[in-house]
Amino acid sequence: MTEIKVNQNVHAITVNDEDAELLNHRLTVTDQHLPDTSSRLFEQPTVHDDESDFISTWPKRSSALLDNGDLNVSAGCVGASLCNCVDSFFTFNRRFPCFTWLKTYSWSKLLRDFIAGITVALTVVPQGIAYAKVAGLPAEYGLYSSYIGPLVYLIFGTAKDITMGPTAVMSLIVAAYTKGNYPQYAVLLTFCAGITQLLIGVLQLSMLINFVSHPVISGFTSGAALTIAYGQVGALLGNDKIDGDHLYQQVYQTFRYIKHINWWDLSLGVMCLVILLFLRYLRSATLFKNTGDSPSYVIRIIRKVFWIICIGSNAVVVLTASFAVYIWSVVGDHQFSTVEKIENAGQVPIGMPPFGFVDKATNTTVSLVDMVVDIKAGFLIVPLLGILESIAIAKSFARKNDYRIDTTQELVAIGLANVASSFFNAYPITGSFSRTAVNSQCNVATPMGGLFTSIVVFSALLFLSPLFEYIPEASLAALIISSIIFNFDYKIITHLFKTKKTDFLTVVLTILMCCLTSAEYGIISGIVFSLLMSLCPMASPRIRLDRFREGALVIARFDHGLNFPSAEVIVDTFSEHFEQIEKKKVVGQNTVDPKCCIIDLDRVWQIDQSVCVSLATVKSFLEKKGVKVFLIRACPGVLSTLDRSRCNDEMPPSWDHFASLEEAVSVFTGEHLLNGVNNNNNSFQDSTGHQMDEVKVTNHRDSLAKEVDLKNVDAGGDKSNGSNASFLANGSSSKVLGNSPASPSSTES
Structure with missing residues (x-):
């Protein structure tokens, strides 16, 4: 059974004045012409100046609820019964x-x-x-x-x-x-x-x-x-x-x-x-x-x-x-x-x-x-x-x-x-x-x-x-x-x-x-x-892949609705991207394993069953590699389709959905710190890279929870101190988003 978790209990994000102005205007640095996708060869990665600026200016959507009524728009007799359509047609003054x-x-x-x-x-x-x-x-x-x-x-x-x-x-x-x-x-x-x-x-x-x-x-x-x-x-x-x-x-x-x-x-x-x-x-x-x-x-x-x-x-x-x-x-x-x-x-x-x-x-x-x-x-x-x-x-x-x-x-x-x-x-x-x-x-x-x-x-x-x-x-x-x-x-x-x-x-x-x-x-x-010219973009969707935190965080974004012609392209694009990362490790390049993949569905206004299966395949493929998958900013219609696509066993048991990029990144930041595993020796690391045993990890998790509670209670405290708090689903800040060296890269397909 497919279950979608819509995370809504997120408190106000504490940011500095400059970032707050950017957030209020909902600016985006990704609204640019994307290249043709006839060839999905990845370009040389481009480096973003500041990870916090990139994520703080990412457009946000208010919390999306599963309300089918938002999409109940009829054109002509579409969505209406034949009897109602005929009844509305026979109006004397309009017909004569x-x-x-x-x-x-x-x-x-x-x-x-x-x-x-x-x-x-x-x-x-x-x-x-x-x-x-x-x-x-x-x-x-x-x-x-x-x-x-x-x-x-x-x-x-x-x-x-x-x-x-x-x-x-x-x-x-x-x-x-x-x-x-x-x-x-x-x-x-x-x-x-x-x-x-x-x-x-x-x-x-x-x-x-x-x-x-x-x-x-x-x-x-x-x-x-x-x-x-x-x-x-x-x-x-x-x-x-x-x-x-x-x-x-x-x-x-x-x-x-x-x-x-x-x-x-x-x-x-x-x-x-x-x-x-x-x-x-x-x-x-x-x-x-x-x-x-x-x-x-x-x-x-x-x-x-x-x-x-x-x-x-x-x-x-x-x-x-x-x-x-x-x-x-x-x-x-x-x-x-x-x-x-x-x-x-x-x-x-x-x-x-x-x-x-x-x-x-x-x-x-x-x-x-x-x-x-x-x-x-x-x-x-x-x-x-x-x-x-x-x-x-x-x-x-x-x-x-x-x-x-x-x-x-x-x-x-x-x-x-x-x-x-x-x-x-x-x-x-x-x-x-x-x-x-x-x-x-x-x-x-x-x-x-x-x-x-x-x-x-x-x-x-x-x-x-x-x-x-x-x-x-x-x-x-x-x-x-x-x-x-x-x-x-x-x-x-x-x-x-x-x-x-x-x-x-x-x-x-x-x-x-x-x-x-x-x-x-x-x-x-x-x-x-x-x-055919109108349908060609459906068969080759433009997908932007950005990498942050030295490659640990991957953000994917589509630029239009997804339908069955693009189903296989979605799977191939994600597979090629992560296979390329593995090839870089083989040749000795210092590449960090991805820990989280955030899929932005803001520009996706509709999907069908084939796309649902493809997204489930991507999720299964990434989770086998230890990559957490989040969905953000999906419209009610897309969430409803994902929720109802339960006709086979290929669908994942649950989807984690967030209303904004900041919420998803804050959850990833907390989970990456608390549950991060070193692939070499299976030991735990904190944000400074020091080894921690399981007892210390548990104690550190408890302290983080207390810190979150203190932040929730101290609503009138100093904003600068609040901005140093890390995390979980309670908030995110420019301080946290930039607390590790940023060497992000982006790929477009």
Whole structure:
């Protein structure tokens, strides 16, 4: 049975004024960067100037009690029962935030929402058609995905600026699962992604997204931007032979089939791209500044016109290009590549998501099992990516516009939006950064703007879909390139190269994997690599070993939590250190045998069973060599784990724990004096090195006990005299800590 002794009956420590000031400020000389532990070769020992200064400045912890309540911290549903978690989730006002802002809704807010909704609709219609091509789907699927999401988010969303719909990055991921001309895969993926996101929200597991680091997100976004942008080069050149699955294949095919360029498409595409970039510049430029106190009426009109043109630049360019193609087709035959004609134009499909379908090409039935096997990791990647995109955008604009969002409710809103959209043949949707920025610039007041966006998109789907066949693909390619190319974050690459190389490698690896393989493998490889980099320190904990009193006292300190990957490293480190001491004795070096090893657990916030076994192994190994083992400054959780780790015979019968280093050193000082044994002749020694027989040792122990009692009684005595008292668990002083020649050494592993 394992028993932990928590020593708390320690009286005040009597020290001089200088040391008292150091103790009050809890300074430490060990809070320094420790070397890498990939090689546990011990360095040349470093000598401390003064043992008393070193130990007196060691940070102290108040007496640690075995109170599990101190660590009873729950995150989400962790540590709570499922029933309590679900009960806390279903709160009406939190789950239906629309009723909160509807109470204060006014005509002025309605006007702001109307203007913002119409403006966003002018952006989402051409973008939806373009992003459907990126996803490998017919053009109408982009609009199917654009009008249900805003309606659902209006009811359940908490961010007034965010707009739900198709995005370039999500379209690229979906393209891997559409299987050519099979949109049924995308619709099923929408339904399953929504269910997954909804479950994450209901179970309040939003902490899972914290495992995807910022370098992974930046690398994935940058890699996807390159892949999407270059994927539109074929449409921009009017060359349908550029259709490789990977970036390097597309680059190769571009030069291989350079002679198949359609100069009509190239001219129109370059013209549209230049206009879009110019309008983007105008939107951010400070043009038409008024030099007077207030702008004139003409200036205000001009500003408003240019603002509308710049905000709706996508719609303006695509409509203008489509009108030009239409005029050209009326006058004569045109040479432009346009969007395919929509079958069943003017109809909106409604029905259950496809849990199986008939492949008309092969006249075979594709079952739900076959679809699940084909999608595989997409059921996890798509909802995760949707959460990351939407939450990041919502938080960004919430900080910018000074309001708060409910992350759990956002997950619910995203999940419900996808589930509802799957009944209208939509592919997975999430928050769009570009359209959210437009929404914010229009000074939207509430999520009600999504209602007007949905009305415009639905109307376009009903009445304008027959005209989609006049939209030139080159104009859509220019729209996608101008929108996505600015997502490549080159600044983060140079910044991480200067700050942290592991994060730099994570970004570069994620970008390369996105470009060389696919977007899904890119984000998976980035997540795995970043997690491995985070777990590596767990497998090689930094351990500092300091030796005092000519090597008789060893103090060990860890710098973070200990878990099973570090279990063997702990045993090996202590074994190598004490074996090195024995080797020095063999070669004739005057090395004192260690008598006590103090293990400081102040920075260890958690341990597991493997670490408990390793510490027990270290304790057993050292006690066989005659070394006493003490634990100091362990937190309640660590002590509780040690106390409960009684499942095998490998655990020691007891642990001696002290609240501070001074208490442990004072006990060692007394025991080392009273019980110290000379290894050469098994005789006893006092602090001066004189031989003592057992009777004298017993008498000396009694006198020490009396001296301790006198110190306890004489509370108002001279402090200098009290500082000369040695010991036991009643106190410690700088006088005692320095009463023998100090030649300490430290080792780090």
